[in-house]
Amino acid sequence: MDAQDKKQLDSADKVAPATLQLGKYQSAINAKLQEFDARDFTKGFWQKEASLWVQDEAAQQSVRSFMGWLRVAETMVAAVPEIEQFAQEVNAAGFKHVVVMGMGGSTMAPIVFEKSFPQGEGGLPMSILDTTNPGTVREIEKSVPLTETLFIVASKSGTTAEPLAFGDYFYHRLQELKGDKAGENFVAITDPGSKFVTAATEQGYRRIFLNFAEVGGRFSALSYFGLVPAALYGINIRELLDRAVEMMRACGAYGPVNHNPGLELGVALGVLAQEGRDKLTLVVPQSLSDLGLWLEQLIAESTGKEGKGILPVAGEPLGAPAVYGQDRVFVYVGYQGKPDEANQQKLAALEQAGHPVITILMADPLDLGQEFFRWEVATAVASAVMQINPFDQPNVQAAKTATDSLMKVVEKEGKLPQTEEPKVTEDGVSYYTAVQANTAADLVRAFFAQAKPGDFLNIQAYLTESPELNEDLQRLRQQVVDQLHIATTSGYGPRFLHSTGQYHKGGPNTGLFVQFTVDHPQDIQLPGRSYSFGTFQNAQAAGDLQALHDYSRRTLRIHLGDNAEQGMRTVLASLQGAPLVGAQA
CATH class of the missing domain: 3.40.50.10490 (Glucose-6-phosphate isomerase like protein; domain 1)
Structure with missing residues:
Protein backbone atom coordinates (compact mmCIF):
# COMPACT_ATOMS: atom_id res chain seq x y z
CA MET A 1 0.00 0.00 0.00
CA ASP A 2 1.51 3.34 -1.04
CA ALA A 3 1.30 6.56 0.98
CA GLN A 4 -1.57 7.95 -1.10
CA ASP A 5 -3.69 4.80 -0.61
CA LYS A 6 -3.02 4.95 3.13
CA LYS A 7 -4.19 8.58 3.22
CA GLN A 8 -7.40 7.52 1.49
CA LEU A 9 -8.09 4.82 4.08
CA ASP A 10 -7.13 7.12 6.97
CA SER A 11 -9.57 9.75 5.68
CA ALA A 12 -12.41 7.25 5.64
CA ASP A 13 -11.77 6.62 9.35
CA LYS A 14 -11.68 10.35 10.17
CA VAL A 15 -15.01 11.46 8.72
CA ALA A 16 -18.18 11.60 10.77
CA PRO A 17 -19.81 8.15 10.84
CA ALA A 18 -23.10 7.58 9.03
CA THR A 19 -25.53 4.76 9.73
CA LEU A 20 -28.03 3.91 7.00
CA GLN A 21 -30.99 1.81 8.15
CA LEU A 22 -32.79 1.32 4.85
CA GLY A 23 -34.92 -1.76 5.50
CA LYS A 24 -36.54 -3.34 2.44
CA TYR A 25 -34.87 -0.82 0.13
CA GLN A 26 -31.35 -2.02 0.92
CA SER A 27 -31.22 -4.59 -1.89
CA ALA A 28 -32.18 -2.04 -4.57
CA ILE A 29 -29.61 0.40 -3.20
CA ASN A 30 -26.92 -2.30 -3.15
CA ALA A 31 -27.74 -3.14 -6.77
CA LYS A 32 -27.33 0.50 -7.81
CA LEU A 33 -24.03 0.76 -5.92
CA GLN A 34 -22.77 -2.35 -7.71
CA GLU A 35 -23.87 -0.89 -11.04
CA PHE A 36 -22.03 2.36 -10.31
CA ASP A 37 -18.92 0.48 -9.20
CA ALA A 38 -18.97 -1.59 -12.41
CA ARG A 39 -19.11 1.66 -14.40
CA ASP A 40 -16.22 3.10 -12.34
CA PHE A 41 -18.57 5.91 -11.38
CA THR A 42 -16.30 7.51 -8.77
CA LYS A 43 -13.41 7.89 -11.22
CA GLY A 44 -15.73 9.39 -13.82
CA PHE A 45 -17.24 11.66 -11.20
CA TRP A 46 -13.89 13.21 -10.33
CA GLN A 47 -13.01 13.48 -14.02
CA LYS A 48 -16.23 15.45 -14.57
CA GLU A 49 -17.74 12.98 -17.04
CA ALA A 50 -21.02 14.78 -17.72
CA SER A 51 -22.57 11.69 -19.34
CA LEU A 52 -23.04 10.31 -15.83
CA TRP A 53 -25.91 12.80 -15.50
CA VAL A 54 -27.27 13.77 -18.91
CA GLN A 55 -26.84 12.77 -22.55
CA ASP A 56 -27.69 16.06 -24.28
CA GLU A 57 -24.49 17.77 -25.45
CA ALA A 58 -25.49 21.28 -24.32
CA ALA A 59 -26.55 19.99 -20.91
CA GLN A 60 -23.26 18.11 -20.59
CA GLN A 61 -21.36 21.33 -21.18
CA SER A 62 -23.45 22.95 -18.44
CA VAL A 63 -22.53 20.14 -16.04
CA ARG A 64 -18.81 20.38 -16.76
CA SER A 65 -18.80 24.17 -16.35
CA PHE A 66 -20.16 24.05 -12.78
CA MET A 67 -18.07 21.33 -11.16
CA GLY A 68 -15.39 23.62 -9.73
CA TRP A 69 -16.78 22.93 -6.26
CA LEU A 70 -15.19 19.47 -6.29
CA ARG A 71 -11.75 20.80 -5.32
CA VAL A 72 -12.60 24.27 -4.05
CA ALA A 73 -11.77 23.27 -0.45
CA GLU A 74 -8.19 22.53 -1.51
CA THR A 75 -8.02 25.78 -3.45
CA MET A 76 -9.27 27.77 -0.49
CA VAL A 77 -6.62 26.34 1.86
CA ALA A 78 -4.13 28.57 0.07
CA ASN A 236 -11.13 28.42 12.50
CA ILE A 237 -11.52 28.23 8.73
CA ARG A 238 -8.26 26.32 8.24
CA GLU A 239 -9.52 23.44 10.37
CA LEU A 240 -12.92 23.64 8.67
CA LEU A 241 -11.22 23.22 5.28
CA ASP A 242 -8.88 20.50 6.54
CA ARG A 243 -11.88 18.44 7.57
CA ALA A 244 -13.56 19.08 4.22
CA VAL A 245 -10.42 17.79 2.48
CA GLU A 246 -10.59 14.63 4.62
CA MET A 247 -14.10 14.06 3.29
CA MET A 248 -12.83 14.73 -0.25
CA ARG A 249 -10.27 11.96 0.17
CA ALA A 250 -12.89 9.61 1.62
CA CYS A 251 -15.07 10.32 -1.41
CA GLY A 252 -12.33 9.26 -3.83
CA ALA A 253 -10.66 12.55 -4.74
CA TYR A 254 -7.25 10.86 -5.01
CA GLY A 255 -8.13 7.41 -6.21
CA PRO A 256 -10.05 4.26 -5.26
CA VAL A 257 -11.72 4.00 -1.85
CA ASN A 258 -13.48 1.07 -0.25
CA HIS A 259 -16.00 3.26 1.54
CA ASN A 260 -17.25 6.40 -0.21
CA PRO A 261 -19.63 8.23 2.17
CA GLY A 262 -20.87 10.73 -0.41
CA LEU A 263 -21.56 8.05 -3.01
CA GLU A 264 -23.34 5.77 -0.55
CA LEU A 265 -25.57 8.55 0.77
CA GLY A 266 -26.33 9.87 -2.70
CA VAL A 267 -27.22 6.49 -4.18
CA ALA A 268 -29.47 5.80 -1.19
CA LEU A 269 -31.30 9.12 -1.58
CA GLY A 270 -31.67 8.70 -5.34
CA VAL A 271 -32.98 5.14 -5.20
CA LEU A 272 -35.32 5.93 -2.32
CA ALA A 273 -36.75 8.85 -4.29
CA GLN A 274 -37.37 6.59 -7.28
CA GLU A 275 -39.15 4.19 -4.91
CA GLY A 276 -41.49 6.99 -3.80
CA ARG A 277 -39.54 7.97 -0.67
CA ASP A 278 -38.91 11.48 -1.96
CA LYS A 279 -39.55 13.58 1.20
CA LEU A 280 -36.15 13.90 2.91
CA THR A 281 -37.05 14.83 6.47
CA LEU A 282 -34.20 16.42 8.43
CA VAL A 283 -34.08 15.95 12.19
CA VAL A 284 -31.47 17.89 14.20
CA PRO A 285 -30.81 19.10 17.75
CA GLN A 286 -31.65 22.74 18.41
CA SER A 287 -28.01 23.77 18.01
CA LEU A 288 -28.16 22.75 14.32
CA SER A 289 -31.63 24.11 13.60
CA ASP A 290 -30.54 26.23 10.63
CA LEU A 291 -28.63 23.49 8.83
CA GLY A 292 -31.93 22.75 7.12
CA LEU A 293 -31.89 26.10 5.30
CA TRP A 294 -28.64 25.19 3.57
CA LEU A 295 -29.74 21.63 2.78
CA GLU A 296 -33.09 22.87 1.45
CA GLN A 297 -31.44 24.95 -1.23
CA LEU A 298 -28.76 22.40 -2.12
CA ILE A 299 -31.16 19.48 -2.56
CA ALA A 300 -34.35 21.16 -3.79
CA GLU A 301 -32.69 23.41 -6.35
CA SER A 302 -30.41 20.63 -7.60
CA THR A 303 -32.99 17.83 -7.92
CA GLY A 304 -36.36 19.58 -8.36
CA LYS A 305 -36.77 19.62 -12.14
CA GLU A 306 -38.28 17.70 -15.06
CA GLY A 307 -41.16 16.67 -12.81
CA LYS A 308 -38.75 14.84 -10.48
CA GLY A 309 -37.00 15.73 -7.28
CA ILE A 310 -36.20 15.16 -3.63
CA LEU A 311 -38.09 17.50 -1.31
CA PRO A 312 -36.11 18.46 1.82
CA VAL A 313 -38.38 18.86 4.85
CA ALA A 314 -36.72 20.95 7.56
CA GLY A 315 -38.08 22.25 10.85
CA GLU A 316 -41.16 20.04 10.89
CA PRO A 317 -42.13 18.76 14.36
CA LEU A 318 -41.20 15.07 14.62
CA GLY A 319 -44.18 12.84 15.33
CA ALA A 320 -45.22 9.22 15.76
CA PRO A 321 -45.19 6.75 12.83
CA ALA A 322 -48.97 6.95 12.44
CA VAL A 323 -48.86 10.54 11.11
CA TYR A 324 -46.52 9.79 8.19
CA GLY A 325 -47.20 8.43 4.74
CA GLN A 326 -44.94 6.09 2.78
CA ASP A 327 -43.02 8.94 1.13
CA ARG A 328 -40.57 9.76 3.94
CA VAL A 329 -36.84 9.31 4.53
CA PHE A 330 -35.61 10.53 7.92
CA VAL A 331 -32.08 11.90 8.33
CA TYR A 332 -30.69 12.78 11.74
CA VAL A 333 -27.59 14.99 11.91
CA GLY A 334 -26.26 15.53 15.41
CA TYR A 335 -23.20 15.17 17.64
CA GLN A 336 -21.36 12.20 19.08
CA GLY A 337 -21.60 11.94 22.85
CA LYS A 338 -24.47 14.41 23.08
CA PRO A 339 -27.64 12.43 23.71
CA ASP A 340 -30.80 13.69 22.06
CA GLU A 341 -33.17 11.22 23.68
CA ALA A 342 -36.48 12.71 22.53
CA ASN A 343 -35.52 12.63 18.86
CA GLN A 344 -33.70 9.30 19.09
CA GLN A 345 -36.68 7.51 20.62
CA LYS A 346 -38.99 8.81 17.89
CA LEU A 347 -36.52 7.85 15.18
CA ALA A 348 -36.24 4.34 16.61
CA ALA A 349 -40.02 4.01 16.42
CA LEU A 350 -40.02 5.26 12.83
CA GLU A 351 -37.32 2.76 11.86
CA GLN A 352 -39.30 -0.01 13.55
CA ALA A 353 -42.33 1.01 11.50
CA GLY A 354 -40.36 0.54 8.27
CA HIS A 355 -39.27 4.09 7.46
CA PRO A 356 -35.68 4.51 6.21
CA VAL A 357 -33.57 6.29 8.84
CA ILE A 358 -30.08 7.73 8.25
CA THR A 359 -27.94 8.96 11.15
CA ILE A 360 -24.82 11.15 10.88
CA LEU A 361 -22.93 12.07 14.05
CA MET A 362 -20.34 14.86 14.00
CA ALA A 363 -17.58 15.35 16.55
CA ASP A 364 -18.11 19.13 16.82
CA PRO A 365 -19.31 22.07 14.67
CA LEU A 366 -16.06 22.14 12.66
CA ASP A 367 -17.20 18.86 11.11
CA LEU A 368 -19.68 20.97 9.16
CA GLY A 369 -16.80 21.36 6.69
CA GLN A 370 -17.07 17.62 6.10
CA GLU A 371 -20.83 17.66 5.96
CA PHE A 372 -21.02 20.47 3.42
CA PHE A 373 -18.87 18.38 1.11
CA ARG A 374 -20.56 15.02 1.87
CA TRP A 375 -23.96 16.48 1.04
CA GLU A 376 -22.73 18.23 -2.09
CA VAL A 377 -21.39 14.91 -3.39
CA ALA A 378 -24.52 13.06 -2.29
CA THR A 379 -26.77 15.57 -4.04
CA ALA A 380 -24.78 15.30 -7.27
CA VAL A 381 -24.83 11.47 -7.04
CA ALA A 382 -28.57 11.34 -6.34
CA SER A 383 -29.07 13.50 -9.42
CA ALA A 384 -27.04 10.99 -11.45
CA VAL A 385 -29.33 8.21 -10.21
CA MET A 386 -32.32 10.26 -11.43
CA GLN A 387 -30.50 11.30 -14.63
CA ILE A 388 -30.89 15.06 -14.20
CA ASN A 389 -28.48 18.00 -14.29
CA PRO A 390 -27.92 19.07 -10.66
CA PHE A 391 -26.23 22.34 -11.58
CA ASP A 392 -28.94 24.25 -13.43
CA GLN A 393 -32.16 25.87 -12.18
CA PRO A 394 -34.36 26.21 -15.28
CA ASN A 395 -37.55 27.22 -13.48
CA VAL A 396 -36.17 29.85 -11.09
CA GLN A 397 -36.33 32.52 -13.78
CA ALA A 398 -40.11 32.23 -14.04
CA ALA A 399 -40.77 34.07 -10.77
CA LYS A 400 -38.07 36.65 -11.54
CA THR A 401 -39.61 37.39 -14.94
CA ALA A 402 -43.08 37.81 -13.47
CA THR A 403 -41.69 40.07 -10.74
CA ASP A 404 -39.79 42.19 -13.26
CA SER A 405 -42.99 42.71 -15.26
CA LEU A 406 -44.80 43.88 -12.14
CA MET A 407 -41.97 46.24 -11.19
CA LYS A 408 -42.20 47.88 -14.62
CA VAL A 409 -45.86 48.62 -13.85
CA VAL A 410 -44.81 50.08 -10.50
CA GLU A 411 -42.24 52.34 -12.13
CA LYS A 412 -44.85 53.54 -14.61
CA GLU A 413 -47.95 53.81 -12.40
CA GLY A 414 -46.48 54.07 -8.92
CA LYS A 415 -48.20 50.99 -7.53
CA LEU A 416 -48.78 47.29 -8.11
CA PRO A 417 -51.81 46.30 -10.18
CA GLN A 418 -54.75 44.65 -8.40
CA THR A 419 -55.44 41.58 -10.52
CA GLU A 420 -57.69 39.42 -8.36
CA GLU A 421 -60.63 39.84 -5.98
CA PRO A 422 -60.71 37.83 -2.74
CA LYS A 423 -63.10 34.90 -2.50
CA VAL A 424 -63.73 35.67 1.18
CA THR A 425 -62.81 38.53 3.54
CA GLU A 426 -63.36 38.08 7.27
CA ASP A 427 -62.02 40.03 10.27
CA GLY A 428 -59.65 42.01 8.10
CA VAL A 429 -58.12 38.91 6.45
CA SER A 430 -58.62 38.23 2.72
CA TYR A 431 -58.42 34.84 1.00
CA TYR A 432 -57.55 34.28 -2.67
CA THR A 433 -57.81 30.83 -4.27
CA ALA A 434 -59.52 28.85 -7.03
CA VAL A 435 -61.78 26.86 -4.69
CA GLN A 436 -65.21 28.10 -3.65
CA ALA A 437 -66.73 28.58 -0.18
CA ASN A 438 -68.74 31.16 1.77
CA THR A 439 -66.66 31.41 4.95
CA ALA A 440 -62.95 31.59 5.66
CA ALA A 441 -62.92 28.31 7.56
CA ASP A 442 -64.81 26.49 4.83
CA LEU A 443 -62.58 27.98 2.15
CA VAL A 444 -59.38 26.86 3.87
CA ARG A 445 -60.80 23.38 4.47
CA ALA A 446 -61.92 23.17 0.84
CA PHE A 447 -58.41 24.07 -0.25
CA PHE A 448 -56.86 21.35 1.92
CA ALA A 449 -59.50 18.86 0.78
CA GLN A 450 -57.44 18.64 -2.42
CA ALA A 451 -54.58 16.96 -0.53
CA LYS A 452 -53.72 13.40 -1.54
CA PRO A 453 -51.17 10.91 -0.17
CA GLY A 454 -47.71 11.92 -1.37
CA ASP A 455 -48.60 15.62 -1.56
CA PHE A 456 -46.92 18.31 0.52
CA LEU A 457 -47.80 21.69 2.01
CA ASN A 458 -45.53 24.65 1.36
CA ILE A 459 -46.05 27.75 3.52
CA GLN A 460 -44.67 30.94 1.97
CA ALA A 461 -44.47 33.70 4.57
CA TYR A 462 -43.82 37.13 3.03
CA LEU A 463 -43.71 38.54 6.56
CA THR A 464 -41.29 39.92 9.13
CA GLU A 465 -39.94 36.85 10.90
CA SER A 466 -40.68 36.77 14.63
CA PRO A 467 -40.80 34.11 17.36
CA GLU A 468 -44.59 34.49 17.56
CA LEU A 469 -45.07 33.96 13.83
CA ASN A 470 -42.66 31.03 13.84
CA GLU A 471 -44.74 29.41 16.57
CA ASP A 472 -47.98 30.03 14.67
CA LEU A 473 -46.58 28.59 11.45
CA GLN A 474 -45.43 25.52 13.36
CA ARG A 475 -48.95 25.09 14.75
CA LEU A 476 -50.33 25.10 11.22
CA ARG A 477 -47.71 22.58 10.07
CA GLN A 478 -48.46 20.35 13.05
CA GLN A 479 -52.20 20.37 12.30
CA VAL A 480 -51.60 19.46 8.66
CA VAL A 481 -49.21 16.60 9.52
CA ASP A 482 -51.50 15.22 12.20
CA GLN A 483 -54.72 15.44 10.19
CA LEU A 484 -53.68 15.05 6.55
CA HIS A 485 -50.47 12.99 7.01
CA ILE A 486 -48.60 14.92 4.32
CA ALA A 487 -45.17 16.57 4.49
CA THR A 488 -44.97 20.26 5.32
CA THR A 489 -42.33 22.85 4.44
CA SER A 490 -42.16 26.50 5.39
CA GLY A 491 -40.06 29.44 4.26
CA TYR A 492 -39.89 33.21 4.51
CA GLY A 493 -40.09 35.08 1.23
CA PRO A 494 -38.22 35.98 -0.82
CA ARG A 495 -35.51 33.75 0.72
CA PHE A 496 -37.07 30.52 -0.51
CA LEU A 497 -37.32 31.82 -4.09
CA HIS A 498 -33.56 31.29 -4.28
CA SER A 499 -33.69 27.81 -2.72
CA THR A 500 -36.81 25.64 -2.82
CA GLY A 501 -38.50 27.83 -5.46
CA GLN A 502 -36.97 25.69 -8.24
CA TYR A 503 -38.59 22.52 -6.83
CA HIS A 504 -41.95 24.28 -6.48
CA LYS A 505 -42.18 24.84 -10.24
CA GLY A 506 -39.89 22.18 -11.69
CA GLY A 507 -40.54 19.25 -9.35
CA PRO A 508 -43.60 17.01 -9.30
CA ASN A 509 -46.97 18.78 -9.16
CA THR A 510 -47.75 17.56 -5.65
CA GLY A 511 -47.65 20.80 -3.68
CA LEU A 512 -50.33 22.83 -1.95
CA PHE A 513 -48.96 26.36 -1.64
CA VAL A 514 -50.22 28.73 1.04
CA GLN A 515 -48.83 32.25 0.68
CA PHE A 516 -49.13 34.80 3.49
CA THR A 517 -48.80 38.49 2.68
CA VAL A 518 -49.23 41.67 4.71
CA ASP A 519 -49.49 45.43 4.31
CA HIS A 520 -46.43 47.55 5.12
CA PRO A 521 -47.63 50.61 7.05
CA GLN A 522 -44.01 51.40 8.02
CA ASP A 523 -42.29 50.97 4.69
CA ILE A 524 -38.76 51.99 3.63
CA GLN A 525 -38.12 53.84 0.40
CA LEU A 526 -35.19 52.65 -1.70
CA PRO A 527 -32.80 55.49 -2.57
CA GLY A 528 -32.73 56.44 -6.23
CA ARG A 529 -35.72 54.25 -7.06
CA SER A 530 -39.43 54.82 -7.50
CA TYR A 531 -40.43 52.05 -5.11
CA SER A 532 -39.99 50.83 -1.55
CA PHE A 533 -38.79 47.60 0.03
CA GLY A 534 -42.41 46.72 0.82
CA THR A 535 -43.50 47.18 -2.78
CA PHE A 536 -40.53 45.12 -3.93
CA GLN A 537 -41.46 42.27 -1.60
CA ASN A 538 -45.13 42.44 -2.61
CA ALA A 539 -44.07 42.24 -6.27
CA GLN A 540 -41.93 39.19 -5.51
CA ALA A 541 -44.87 37.50 -3.78
CA ALA A 542 -47.22 38.31 -6.67
CA GLY A 543 -44.64 37.25 -9.24
CA ASP A 544 -44.06 33.91 -7.57
CA LEU A 545 -47.80 33.32 -7.25
CA GLN A 546 -48.19 33.99 -10.96
CA ALA A 547 -45.38 31.55 -11.74
CA LEU A 548 -47.06 28.88 -9.60
CA HIS A 549 -50.31 29.45 -11.50
CA ASP A 550 -48.46 29.18 -14.80
CA TYR A 551 -47.24 25.73 -13.70
CA SER A 552 -50.80 24.73 -12.64
CA ARG A 553 -49.97 24.56 -8.94
CA ARG A 554 -52.70 24.66 -6.26
CA THR A 555 -52.46 27.97 -4.37
CA LEU A 556 -54.10 29.87 -1.54
CA ARG A 557 -53.03 33.42 -0.76
CA ILE A 558 -54.02 34.80 2.63
CA HIS A 559 -53.55 38.54 3.07
CA LEU A 560 -53.25 39.28 6.78
CA GLY A 561 -53.94 43.04 6.62
CA ASP A 562 -51.57 45.38 8.41
CA ASN A 563 -50.89 43.20 11.49
CA ALA A 564 -49.36 39.83 10.66
CA GLU A 565 -49.54 38.37 14.18
CA GLN A 566 -53.19 39.32 14.67
CA GLY A 567 -54.13 38.15 11.18
CA MET A 568 -52.41 34.81 11.70
CA ARG A 569 -54.26 34.26 14.96
CA THR A 570 -57.50 34.90 13.07
CA VAL A 571 -56.60 32.29 10.45
CA LEU A 572 -55.62 29.66 13.02
CA ALA A 573 -58.75 30.30 15.07
CA SER A 574 -60.90 29.62 12.01
CA LEU A 575 -59.38 26.14 11.74
CA GLN A 576 -60.00 25.03 15.31
CA GLY A 577 -63.60 23.94 14.89
CA ALA A 578 -63.27 20.94 12.58
CA PRO A 579 -60.39 18.78 11.31
CA LEU A 580 -58.84 19.10 7.87
CA VAL A 581 -59.80 16.19 5.60
CA GLY A 582 -57.90 15.31 2.44
CA ALA A 583 -59.15 13.82 -0.82
CA GLN A 584 -58.26 10.27 0.24
CA ALA A 585 -57.99 10.59 4.00
Missing part, protein backbone atom coordinates in the same frame (compact mmCIF):
# COMPACT_ATOMS: atom_id res chain seq x y z
CA ALA A 79 -6.44 31.57 0.58
CA VAL A 80 -6.69 31.13 4.37
CA PRO A 81 -3.83 33.56 5.21
CA GLU A 82 -5.39 36.24 3.00
CA ILE A 83 -8.81 35.85 4.61
CA GLU A 84 -7.44 35.72 8.16
CA GLN A 85 -5.31 38.80 7.51
CA PHE A 86 -8.39 40.63 6.28
CA ALA A 87 -10.29 39.65 9.45
CA GLN A 88 -7.45 41.08 11.54
CA GLU A 89 -7.50 44.31 9.53
CA VAL A 90 -11.24 44.66 10.10
CA ASN A 91 -10.75 44.26 13.85
CA ALA A 92 -7.88 46.72 13.86
CA ALA A 93 -10.02 49.27 12.00
CA GLY A 94 -12.47 49.26 14.90
CA PHE A 95 -15.45 47.49 13.39
CA LYS A 96 -17.91 46.10 15.91
CA HIS A 97 -20.39 44.14 13.76
CA VAL A 98 -20.73 42.36 10.40
CA VAL A 99 -23.88 42.24 8.24
CA VAL A 100 -23.88 39.74 5.36
CA MET A 101 -26.35 40.79 2.65
CA GLY A 102 -27.30 38.41 -0.15
CA MET A 103 -29.71 35.70 -1.25
CA GLY A 104 -29.62 31.93 -1.60
CA GLY A 105 -26.15 30.42 -1.80
CA SER A 106 -24.56 33.74 -0.83
CA THR A 107 -26.08 33.66 2.66
CA MET A 108 -27.15 30.09 3.53
CA ALA A 109 -23.71 28.97 4.76
CA PRO A 110 -23.15 32.16 6.84
CA ILE A 111 -26.55 31.56 8.47
CA VAL A 112 -25.49 28.02 9.42
CA PHE A 113 -22.13 29.24 10.73
CA GLU A 114 -23.68 32.00 12.85
CA LYS A 115 -26.31 29.68 14.36
CA SER A 116 -24.16 26.56 14.81
CA PHE A 117 -20.94 28.04 16.23
CA PRO A 118 -20.34 30.26 19.25
CA GLN A 119 -18.73 33.56 18.27
CA GLY A 120 -15.00 32.87 18.15
CA GLU A 121 -12.23 34.65 20.00
CA GLY A 122 -11.51 37.87 18.17
CA GLY A 123 -14.59 37.40 16.02
CA LEU A 124 -17.34 39.96 15.45
CA PRO A 125 -21.08 39.46 15.98
CA MET A 126 -22.77 38.76 12.66
CA SER A 127 -26.24 39.37 11.21
CA ILE A 128 -27.59 38.14 7.89
CA LEU A 129 -30.00 40.11 5.71
CA ASP A 130 -31.66 37.99 3.02
CA THR A 131 -35.14 39.44 2.74
CA THR A 132 -36.67 42.54 1.18
CA ASN A 133 -39.15 42.74 4.04
CA PRO A 134 -38.98 46.34 5.32
CA GLY A 135 -39.57 45.30 8.92
CA THR A 136 -36.49 43.06 8.83
CA VAL A 137 -34.37 45.74 7.12
CA ARG A 138 -35.41 48.20 9.83
CA GLU A 139 -34.58 45.69 12.59
CA ILE A 140 -31.09 45.18 11.17
CA GLU A 141 -30.53 48.92 10.87
CA LYS A 142 -31.60 49.56 14.46
CA SER A 143 -29.58 46.68 15.92
CA VAL A 144 -26.11 47.61 14.62
CA PRO A 145 -23.81 50.62 15.02
CA LEU A 146 -23.88 51.74 11.39
CA THR A 147 -20.54 53.54 11.23
CA GLU A 148 -18.79 50.62 12.97
CA THR A 149 -20.47 47.86 10.91
CA LEU A 150 -18.90 46.06 7.97
CA PHE A 151 -21.49 45.29 5.28
CA ILE A 152 -20.75 42.36 2.97
CA VAL A 153 -22.69 42.52 -0.30
CA ALA A 154 -22.58 38.96 -1.67
CA SER A 155 -23.81 38.20 -5.18
CA LYS A 156 -22.31 35.59 -7.48
CA SER A 157 -23.70 37.12 -10.67
CA GLY A 158 -23.49 40.69 -9.42
CA THR A 159 -26.95 41.27 -10.87
CA THR A 160 -29.20 39.71 -8.20
CA ALA A 161 -31.78 42.35 -7.39
CA GLU A 162 -32.04 41.87 -3.63
CA PRO A 163 -28.38 42.23 -2.54
CA LEU A 164 -27.97 45.19 -4.88
CA ALA A 165 -30.98 46.83 -3.21
CA PHE A 166 -29.54 46.08 0.25
CA GLY A 167 -26.19 47.54 -0.79
CA ASP A 168 -27.77 50.68 -2.25
CA TYR A 169 -29.83 51.30 0.88
CA PHE A 170 -27.04 50.91 3.44
CA TYR A 171 -24.45 52.65 1.27
CA HIS A 172 -26.83 55.62 1.12
CA ARG A 173 -27.21 55.53 4.92
CA LEU A 174 -23.43 55.44 5.39
CA GLN A 175 -23.00 58.31 2.93
CA GLU A 176 -25.29 60.36 5.16
CA LEU A 177 -23.01 59.56 8.11
CA LYS A 178 -19.52 59.38 6.56
CA GLY A 179 -19.76 61.14 3.22
CA ASP A 180 -17.28 59.95 0.60
CA LYS A 181 -15.75 57.49 3.08
CA ALA A 182 -18.87 55.31 3.07
CA GLY A 183 -17.15 52.65 0.98
CA GLU A 184 -14.79 51.83 3.86
CA ASN A 185 -17.70 49.95 5.44
CA PHE A 186 -18.40 47.70 2.45
CA VAL A 187 -17.03 44.45 1.07
CA ALA A 188 -18.07 42.69 -2.15
CA ILE A 189 -17.98 38.96 -2.86
CA THR A 190 -18.79 38.20 -6.48
CA ASP A 191 -17.56 36.41 -9.60
CA PRO A 192 -14.87 37.74 -11.94
CA GLY A 193 -16.29 39.85 -14.75
CA SER A 194 -19.39 40.82 -12.78
CA LYS A 195 -20.69 44.38 -13.35
CA PHE A 196 -20.79 44.62 -9.57
CA VAL A 197 -16.96 44.70 -9.53
CA THR A 198 -17.04 47.99 -11.43
CA ALA A 199 -19.72 49.49 -9.18
CA ALA A 200 -17.96 48.40 -5.97
CA THR A 201 -14.67 49.81 -7.22
CA GLU A 202 -16.27 53.16 -8.07
CA GLN A 203 -17.89 53.33 -4.64
CA GLY A 204 -14.57 52.70 -2.89
CA TYR A 205 -15.40 49.35 -1.29
CA ARG A 206 -12.83 48.29 1.30
CA ARG A 207 -12.29 44.91 -0.39
CA ILE A 208 -13.56 42.89 -3.35
CA PHE A 209 -13.23 39.10 -3.13
CA LEU A 210 -13.49 37.34 -6.48
CA ASN A 211 -14.95 33.85 -6.22
CA PHE A 212 -14.97 31.17 -8.93
CA ALA A 213 -17.27 31.20 -11.94
CA GLU A 214 -17.31 27.39 -12.05
CA VAL A 215 -18.71 27.12 -8.50
CA GLY A 216 -22.49 27.52 -8.37
CA GLY A 217 -24.12 29.42 -5.53
CA ARG A 218 -25.58 26.44 -3.69
CA PHE A 219 -22.19 24.65 -3.87
CA SER A 220 -20.24 27.68 -2.58
CA ALA A 221 -20.20 27.11 1.21
CA LEU A 222 -16.48 26.30 1.19
CA SER A 223 -15.56 29.24 -1.06
CA TYR A 224 -15.17 32.96 -0.28
CA PHE A 225 -18.96 33.23 0.12
CA GLY A 226 -18.90 31.04 3.22
CA LEU A 227 -15.37 31.46 4.50
CA VAL A 228 -15.01 35.26 4.62
CA PRO A 229 -18.04 35.64 6.95
CA ALA A 230 -16.90 32.58 8.93
CA ALA A 231 -13.45 34.08 9.54
CA LEU A 232 -14.90 37.44 10.55
CA TYR A 233 -17.13 35.58 13.03
CA GLY A 234 -14.03 33.97 14.55
CA ILE A 235 -14.31 30.42 13.16
